[in-house]
Amino acid sequence: MEFVTCDPRTVSDYPVGQPIMTTIPLRYPYQTVAIGANGWAECILKDGKLKQAILSIPGFPHSVPHFDPPRYRIGPSDHGTGMFVTCDIDQGELILAERPVLVLIRGFPVPLDLSRKMQLAQIEGILEKCVERMLPQNRKAFFELYIGPENVEDGGGPIFRRIGINSIGLRLSEGEDGVHGGTFVAAARMNH
Secondary structure (H helix, E strand, O other): OOOEOOOOOOOOOOOOOOOEEEEEOOOOOOOOOOOOOOOOEEEEEOOHHHHHHHHOOOOOOOOOOOOOOOOEEEEEEOOEEEEEEOOOOOOOOOOOOOOOOEEEEOOOOOOOOOOHHHHHHHHHHHHHHHHHOOOHHHHHHHHOOOOOOOOOOOOOOHHHHHHHHHEEEEOOOOOOOOOEEEEOOOHHHHHO
16 A cells, blocks of 8 residues: 655645545644644545645644543553543533544555455554654553454454554544544543
């Protein structure tokens, strides 16, 4: 699988139908988690047209609400690490808002003439490149997410398995429900 590589600050016409690996919002090398309190998502999007649609949303990137003190805590549960509310909440009240650390197209286009094991190895290699782009703190948090049982036969590599267990379907554009999935560090703890 090939990706378009270009300078996101100068290129606005990405090929349609060509998957792209990018960071949204744009992150400059000097930026850290402290500077970008809203965070960044490393992305593999279906094509540049989708990236342009995201970047043209009025006011993008929007600030992510933060609560002081937080309305939840992450801690041990009967099934690993879970999320627990720390105060009384009303129905419909916002508890958590976060930007995903990873956004990926679901159903990577891989050659069909490869065995399932080879397809998964190829996908894992692509995912490794994407995860390597994360800031160290985000990468550490990602690798702390639940990976699933080790004995899953033909279940993919450690990155693929974490994404499969912890990602949530996203609607990034009209009529494309579930085409992309997002992996959120805190929200992934809700199902434990």
